[in-house]
Amino acid sequence: MTNQPIRIGFLGIAHLHSTSYVRSLLAMPGVEVAGMYDGNEVLAAEWSERFAVPRYAGAGDLLAAGLDAVVVCSENALHRPYVEQAAGRVKAILCEKPISTTTADAKAMIDICRAAGTKLQIAFPVRFAPSVIELKRQLDAGLLGEVFTVNCTNHGSMPGGWFIDHDLAGGGAVLDHTVHVIDVLRWFWGAEVTEVYAEIGDSLLHPGLGIDDAGLLSFTLSNGIYGTLDTSWSRPPSYTIWGDVKLEILGERGVVYGDTLHQYVSVASNAAGKTRWAGYGSDMDAGLMADFVDMIRTGRDPSITGEDGMAAMQVALAAYESARTGQPVKLANL
């Protein structure tokens, strides 16, 4: 068995991360990217050709091709139908974040995978960034003593395309960029977000956009830590890098300034008309893929579960609810 390559298919590739994921998998020994499907034929043909991955005419055809696992990297709203189709047909599914756009969808995905005996993992690559792993180790070792508070940002550039289509994305910057950091904080402390207050900006940085492009979340965790998270798509095209993942953690012994993407060389290019930060160091997407493949190979449980994905998404949904009502929202009942 161990000599057989692990056969992985891509079910939906509309999310930008699909290109990074497939590159990581193609570079991995013992892994075969066996096929792909996407409902957008033009996009699918281009992607298939670019990575030399066979294109299938339908999701069912791809799932009939003898796959061990699929990566669902579609538009957010299509995660559920793809996962439902794949459950029971493969051993494992890696689903891009956010898990879905509603709690009902997330629950349905978790339930069907459990019933079918298919492992469901959510793609939170930030857990695999070496600086984040080291930060967790330091916190676990008591570097800061008692932790009081976290001041976080997950800034980005406005991605356009389906990301700004409410029906397909389920939300804008707040849904897109709440889940990474909240997942990491839940992972650090095994704590849940208990309350969220949010100020959200619709079309604030991109007039006429028609969806939220700026958000500030203020939250409390079940372990007593309070914090904030800036989810804004506030990095303009002229900026040096697409965005950031920053975690500033303050405790009784001091402070840690974590800046996950602050490993770069600065590239000044006349052709680009600007200076760009080109990242170096370990690729967190590759770490995520290696973890997923290891799970398939060993049969162990997912390191990031569907429940993890749902909990992170619910914080974003609570933020929207807070912005609607103008009041803090408790999460206990979600």
Add this chain to the structure above:
Amino acid sequence: MLRIGVIGTGSIAAVHLDGWRQMPGIELVGYYDILPEAAERAAQKYGGRVFGSMDDLFAAVDLVDICSPGTAHKENVLAAAAARKAIICEKPLARHLRDAVEMVETCERAGVPLFPAQVVRFFPMYRAVKDAIDSGAIGAPGVFRSARCGSFPRPGRDFSAPYYADFNQSGGVVLDVAVHDIDFARWCCGDVERVFARGLTFAGRQYQDHALITLRFISGAIGHIEASWSHPRGNFRTRIEVAGDGGLVEWDSLDRPALVAELYDAEQGFRHLGSSPSSVTDEPYYAELAHFVAVVEGRAEPVVTARDGLEAVRVALAAIESMRTGRPTTMRDFGG
């Protein structure tokens, strides 16, 4: 030549006095302090004389620089206004809103200028941020972020310790520290519609205070301010970022400064010393005081008014109110 008198000769006065003594065209006349020995120390170090009462000082000066603790501002300002003196008053204008209102209205009625010492507007990098916004380089401001993080003000002098640690006197880190960033945020983004805050102010931890403040401006922009007296002693971290619909401007004190010295000796080990020197006239407190002098002399329009100082206090108190209630505070309805 404008004659300057200083009321209160504690730690912030020392910073002002470093500016006053280097400033041409003014005369630093002297000091009044409820602790005469403190005033005496200032006179020895910076020149000028010690006055036995505020009235004696007012009789000898044109401009009164109030550097007393916040709890004394009202008494000092009302006395100076009654004496028809131009007034510089350290931030926060007052601990309570009704006092700040009375101070501002009294000065307006008396026709004397009251300059709130919102010094962040005079820090060169913050000034550059404001200039970038005013130039149109980033479009309309949408997301404001700033941080001002230091350690708890130490009980170095016997009178300063209880002031900062006593919330009833100082208002904690929000009124003492965040008031700087609130003022700067208003300068960049306009008036505040509502404020929400979480922090340590009411956590009952001695010598710890911290706040994360979320703002909504009337313009629709949003803002985030961190203010800390819980960061490790030895560094003071500040940061500013404003994202607009046409770009972004940012500065972080963690970035490398203009001058870095790295030293080793067996006794002290490795030392890393960074500094970002500027000319005397660009030093923020000097620039602030020189600006107020220029306004009094009719050479400049004020970049910050008593009403700005008042509104900064009002938003800070609203943030404290939010911390207390766990709910956002709407500025329209907030009267302290």
